[in-house]
Amino acid sequence: MSNPPEHAAQPAKHPPARLPAPLPVSINGKPYFHEGDPAMPLLWFLRDILRLTGTKYGCGIGACGACTVLLDGKATRSCTTTMQAAANHKITTIEGLATNALHPVQQAWIEEDVVQCGYCQAGQIMAAVDLLQRKPKPNDDDIAGIDNLCRCGTYPRIRRAIQRAAELIQGAKK
Numbered sequence: 001m002s003n004p005p006e007h008a009a010q011p012a013k014h015p016p017a018r019l020p021a022p023l024p025v026s027i028n029g030k031p032y033f034h035e036g037d038p039a040m041p042l043l044w045f046l047r048d049i050l051r052l053t054g055t056k057y058g059c060g061i062g063a064c065g066a067c068t069v070l071l072d073g074k075a076t077r078s079c080t081t082t083m084q085a086a087a088n089h090k091i092t093t094i095e096g097l098a099t100n101a102l103h104p105v106q107q108a109w110i111e112e113d114v115v116q117c118g119y120c121q122a123g124q125i126m127a128a129v130d131l132l133q134r135k136p137k138p139n140d141d142d143i144a145g146i147d148n149l150c151r152c153g154t155y156p157r158i159r160r161a162i163q164r165a166a167e168l169i170q171g172a173k174k
């Protein structure tokens with residue numbers, strides 16, 4: 001009996017692993033592609049790849065709001081948003097909020113001297129921007145609906161700053 005052909009003795013080869021397709025994402029008006037794991041959190045992409053470290057890591061489970069960014073204008077926890085979910089959307093971080101001048105929310109934050117340690121504040125500001133887009137004249141209940149945490153307890157100053165920002169935005173429209 002003749003020997004089997006040489007190729008029959010070779011171990012079966014696995015098909016080459018396919019790399020995931022690059023995911024396009026817009027960050028602060030600039031286009032980027034993510035070429036790694038689609039399940040990677042957006043927060044990692046912002047902080048570790050783009051070095052946009054204004055967005056903070058607090059809990060990593062969507063509970064504290066320190067990582068809040070705007071996704072198509074809506075306040076979104078970037079620690080629980082995958083790159084797959086962020087793809088083809090417009091992300092705005094604290095670094096992209098001011099254009100030619102400070103955003104009215106940033107201006108109001110300064111006027112009301114909101115910040116204590118500062119760790120939660122980028123997320124608070126992004127959440128406030130979202131609220132004021134939806135509710136130009138928010139009442140206390142609307143503001144209390146922001147569930148971002150502040151361990152320094154700056155909530156009264158945040159409330160005053162959001163009301164001040166609403167005045168600034170209304171005044172700019174007159």
Ligand code: FES
Binds near residue numbers: 060062068
């Ligand atoms: S770090 Fe994202 S919600 Fe806390």
Ligand code: FES
Binds near residue numbers: 116119121151152153
């Ligand atoms: S200012 Fe310190 S956690 Fe909010």
